[in-house]
Amino acid sequence: MAEKPSRRDQILTAAAELFARHGFHGVGIDDIGAAVGISGPALYRHFRSKDAMLGEMLTSISERLLDGGQARVDAASSPDEALQALIGWHVDFALDDPALITVQMRNLANLTDPDRRRVRALQRRYVEVWVETIRRTVPDFDEPTARAAAHAVFGLINSTPHSAHLDRDQMAALLSRMALASLTPAVVTS
Amino acid sequence: MAEKPSRRDQILTAAAELFARHGFHGVGIDDIGAAVGISGPALYRHFRSKDAMLGEMLTSISERLLDGGQARVDAASSPDEALQALIGWHVDFALDDPALITVQMRNLANLTDPDRRRVRALQRRYVEVWVETIRRTVPDFDEPTARAAAHAVFGLINSTPHSAHLDRDQMAALLSRMALASLTPAVVTS
DNA sequence: CGGGGAGGTTAGCAGCCGTTTACCTAGTCG
DNA sequence: CGACTAGGTAAACGGCTGCTAACCTCCCCG
Numbered sequence: 001m002a003e004k005p006s007r008r009d010q011i012l013t014a015a016a017e018l019f020a021r022h023g024f025h026g027v028g029i030d031d032i033g034a035a036v037g038i039s040g041p042a043l044y045r046h047f048r049s050k051d052a053m054l055g056e057m058l059t060s061i062s063e064r065l066l067d068g069g070q071a072r073v074d075a076a077s078s079p080d081e082a083l084q085a086l087i088g089w090h091v092d093f094a095l096d097d098p099a100l101i102t103v104q105m106r107n108l109a110n111l112t113d114p115d116r117r118r119v120r121a122l123q124r125r126y127v128e129v130w131v132e133t134i135r136r137t138v139p140d141f142d143e144p145t146a147r148a149a150a151h152a153v154f155g156l157i158n159s160t161p162h163s164a165h166l167d168r169d170q171m172a173a174l175l176s177r178m179a180l181a182s183l184t185p186a187v188v189t190s
Numbered sequence: 191m192a193e194k195p196s197r198r199d200q201i202l203t204a205a206a207e208l209f210a211r212h213g214f215h216g217v218g219i220d221d222i223g224a225a226v227g228i229s230g231p232a233l234y235r236h237f238r239s240k241d242a243m244l245g246e247m248l249t250s251i252s253e254r255l256l257d258g259g260q261a262r263v264d265a266a267s268s269p270d271e272a273l274q275a276l277i278g279w280h281v282d283f284a285l286d287d288p289a290l291i292t293v294q295m296r297n298l299a300n301l302t303d304p305d306r307r308r309v310r311a312l313q314r315r316y317v318e319v320w321v322e323t324i325r326r327t328v329p330d331f332d333e334p335t336a337r338a339a340a341h342a343v344f345g346l347i348n349s350t351p352h353s354a355h356l357d358r359d360q361m362a363a364l365l366s367r368m369a370l371a372s373l374t375p376a377v378v379t380s
Numbered sequence: 381c382g383g384g385g386a387g388g389t390t391a392g393c394a395g396c397c398g399t400t401t402a403c404c405t406a407g408t409c410g
Numbered sequence: 411c412g413a414c415t416a417g418g419t420a421a422a423c424g425g426c427t428g429c430t431a432a433c434c435t436c437c438c439c440g
Binding site: 007038039040041042045046 | 416417418419
Binding site for chain 2: 109147153156
């Protein structure tokens with residue numbers, strides 16, 4: 001038996017694509033329906049509301065990001081290895097799911113208040129994983145600096161949806177190298 | 191006589207702030223009016239439509255970015271100097287006008303078709319300035335790679351609105367160093 | 381002094397869009 | 411076989427929102 005993408009998931013991926021391209025408010029219920037072959041209000045058999053779709057989309061991506069990142073760090077046997085694993089993880093994610101990454105970056109503001117709190121909390125924890133990993137390999141970064149650097153690296157890696165000129169592997173290599181280099185400036189400058 | 195921020199400009203900066211925070215469709219005409227002390231439809235004395243505000247906002251920022259970048263490159267006396275000047279220019283811009291940078295990154299899709307074409311053209315020219323400058327200092331990047339690297343650096347620098355934990359000067363120094371380091375990975379690795 | 385334009389105001393319309401409702405099928409299972 | 415459920419449809423409603431209309435007031439200038 002093949003893995004069946006359970007309709008809900010079909011809808012979520014289609015909606016993610018549309019949200020990424022046109023923005024949350026720029027996409028109508030009917031558009032989402034049309035994208036999966038059903039039309040309009042049929043979506044309410046699967047989701048309580050349009051907001052609920054965005055909510056589920058963003059909480060699930062935030063959880064995956066956090067869990068995967070944490071796992072990679074835990075599996076590493078040295079700080080340098082941990083940082084490289086973390087970078088690789090985020091790069092893979094951004095390259096494999098550009099729509100989700102885009103939605104997560106741009107549409108936090110469109111969440112319901114409770115959903116936003118949940119997502120924010122997960123994101124904070126993910127950032128914290130990065131901050132700790134960075135500080136272990138770049139000891140001269142204090143905590144606020146490491147946090148700012150982490151956000152900068154996210155921006156660097158998440159830029160991938162805007163430049164699809166390279167093939168996947170080249171892009172992954174480029175982004176990983178740039179991200180790593182951006183985090184180790186003091187090491188080589190005399 | 192002091193420089194008077196001509197109402198139109200007041201409106202544009204207020205609107206930029208709101209668009210950055212809530213997204214184009216998430217902001218009502220009345221919200222923008224309220225932000226400058228007048229209410230609602232009075233805006234139509236200054237702009238033809240809400241779309242026109244976004245259009246003017248984005249074309250003007252794209253022009254400023256391009257002109258300033260080109261000027262900095264022209265004034266430089268060596269490729270390395272040009273790259274550093276370009277980075278410094280973009281960093282300053284992002285730090286001084288975080289709202290505009292955010293709107294430009296996120297709300298391209300909400301433009302009218304002709305406006306979008308104009309803005310896209312300007313952005314392409316700006317990217318081209320970066321690509322040429324990068325390729326002069328990093329000769330082993332081919333053109334598609336340099337373009338992808340440029341977008342990655344934009345993402346890195348434009349991340350600044352999401353992390354205001356550092357003061358302006360520290361942030362500028364951090365972002366400049368990271369950007370420069372991310373673009374010169376091959377130089378130091380043996 | 382008197383009239384015209386610049387820049388406000390409020391009231392109201394028109395259209396879009398998320399959501400609800402009522403109804404219709406297929407399967408499934410006791 | 412009969413009934414319940416999962417999943418779909420089309421129609422209608424209601425609120426929000428961009429924009430227009432009609433009107434009002436300064437202020438400037440001949």
